[in-house]
Amino acid sequence: MRHCLLVVFFLATSARAADVFTFPLQPGPHAVGMQVKQQYDYSRVYKTRVSLVTGKGTSGERARPMQALVWYPAARGGKQVSFRDYYATAATEADLTRDAATVNRITDTELAEQTEGWPAGAQALTRPMWAVRDAPAKAGTFPVVIYAPGYSATAAENADLCEYLASHGYIVLSSASQGARQRAMTVDVEGLETQASDIGWLIDQASRMRNADLSRLAVAGFSWGGLANVVAAAKDDRIKALVSLDGSVRYFPQMVDGGKEAIPYVTPARLALPMLYVGRRPATIEELNRKKNSTAYSLLNSMTYADMAVVTLHAMRHQDFSSHGLRLARDSEFGEYSRAEVTQAYGVMAQYVHRFLDGYLKDDMAARAFVANKPAANGVPRHTVSVEVRRGSGVAPTRENFAGQLAARGFDKAMMIYEELQAQGATFKLEPHDINGWGYELLHGGMLAESVAVFRFGTQMHPKDANLHDSLGEALAKAGQRAEAIEHYRRSLSLNPKNTNAVERLQALGAPAAP
Structure with missing residues (x-):
């Protein structure tokens, strides 16, 4: 029906x-119901110091004017707005300070121009639509x-x-479609x-x-x-x-x-x-x-x-x-x-x-x-x-889904999962500092095995990054994997002979800097 x-x-x-x-x-x-909400977004500048139109210095509030129209389920009753009422809201979209008289003058002038010789007559634009201005919102x-x-x-x-x-x-x-500065x-x-x-x-x-x-x-x-x-x-x-x-x-x-x-x-x-x-x-x-x-x-x-x-x-x-x-x-x-x-x-x-x-x-x-x-x-x-x-298919190859796949399938499979997502067109990049920070967040969060896996993934992605080998050595040492920790500290030191932290860590593990 x-x-x-x-x-x-x-x-x-x-x-x-x-x-x-x-x-x-x-x-x-x-x-x-319909409401018109007006306020400034003070997090963004709208007016330039010099007007892009007149070339003269601007005055008044420079923050971005934001006028929103809101429609919502409402209680019944009240006077319905017309198309003209909606049209009139355009006059204040970029200037929230205009008074009712100015808005009416602008609206009447523009509508008269657009409907000149119109067989239906401008009165057709005053027919009621559905919304009631400022009607009480319906519960729910x-x-x-x-x-x-x-x-x-x-x-x-x-x-x-x-x-x-x-x-x-x-x-x-x-809200209106308006540019960043005009x-x-x-x-x-x-x-x-x-x-x-x-x-x-x-x-x-x-x-x-x-x-x-x-x-x-x-x-x-x-x-x-x-x-x-x-x-x-x-x-x-x-x-x-x-x-x-x-x-x-x-x-x-x-x-x-x-x-x-x-x-x-x-x-x-x-x-x-x-x-x-x-x-x-x-x-x-x-x-x-x-x-x-x-x-x-x-x-x-x-x-x-x-x-x-x-x-x-x-x-x-x-x-x-x-x-x-x-x-x-x-x-x-x-x-x-x-x-x-x-x-x-x-x-x-x-x-x-x-x-x-x-x-x-x-x-x-x-x-x-x-x-x-x-x-x-x-x-x-x-x-x-x-x-x-x-219908959609597959897992979107995003950084977020990469982490989700690690949690579901195991952090030790990081390189395999990463290569799968790359084959699907992944564009996210994991720089050495990104992986290093990620590994330490896991380490400080008590997820030791996961931090080892992420640092290991980092050394696979960036095998010549001394810091990642150093971080992997630290995580391995905490995990009780002394021999492998020593291996990665030595690798870090070979890549960066000035890495004094690796020297100190090797000494603490009772191992010389070179095998």
Whole structure:
């Protein structure tokens, strides 16, 4: 019955007036509240001493302004916000000091420009949406979704999707996509890492909400935000699932392909988490060739350690993944597809996102099956959607999993396990000082046999490192293995004749410096 209802909602949408976007799905079981939270992130500087726009000296607070929109399951009742209300929040994203009069003037001016000659009329933008501003939160705890907008976009870019998820029992937080030192985002590594840090800031904000369950955390992103969320996940393994809405992980492969322009820590091994990629209509080989887009590397294909679902919506252009853009688009802009068909596809996207999140944050097996089904089995019109699902396999070759494998299989097998992970594409490096520190942590923690094994692994990895041989000698001596301890102290001394510690240790063991 649920699948039939989906089709009914889509058909109802097609009968609505032209030039008006109406979200095509019904809300979930929860009423939706929405809050706007404003504060500065004093750990980061935002304003430069001299304005990058005017060239004049800046004034006021220089810390990074952070305005977050928060959607959440709420008690019922209250006045619902409109699209105009969401649009107005953009005026304070980079300047938290603007008063209501200034915000209204900016909002009215911009909307008048964007809707000039619009058949639907600007009044269509004042129709109520689902959320109620500052509604009391519903009792209970809920999974958290961080939403990362596209390049330079506002936090409310996909308010319809965020409301929809909140109605199905999610807390959703979003902040604007803005550069490190200015409102405009920059297409570079600094811009990506800045938005990834903003995602981290939103996670911290969620941790302060008593109804937010951070053990069930996902990050969704559109366009540039669909690459920034991958960067965030590579840094923070508390993120349990990723959603990319036609994300730039596909369009900027050089940022993540391991080459000279790539962010070094964004590797398939560090992205061993389920991902849903919902993409636009596929480009032809000729189109890719004209745009000089390389298909030599795909991070999606390389992320083999966790489940991957790629959903292609044939009616969608890149910009159609933003409900903000759909609300301001004219019918004439959709090309060979109608507004109704694009609206239908947007609804399909929203449902796949919802079901994917249910599957991996709520452990709903029926929802996982929905994502893996052929689209027609889910009530989606035939030939409008393509789905490719791949199950993850193997152990991701990370430093963390290396330690886990040692604990499970034995520290004495360190070299064998390390070589196995290297054969799988491990990129983590263990320098002599890393191994030496690791061995002493084990030694001081009372894990003597494990410390011996790690120091021994270190001398196998770096046979000419005098300090590792010295450390192995110390651990062996503590373990009562005198003869081998002497051997490694002598080896250390041969590599570094100035190692007075080795001389003293050999004397304490009653052994000469040379055999």
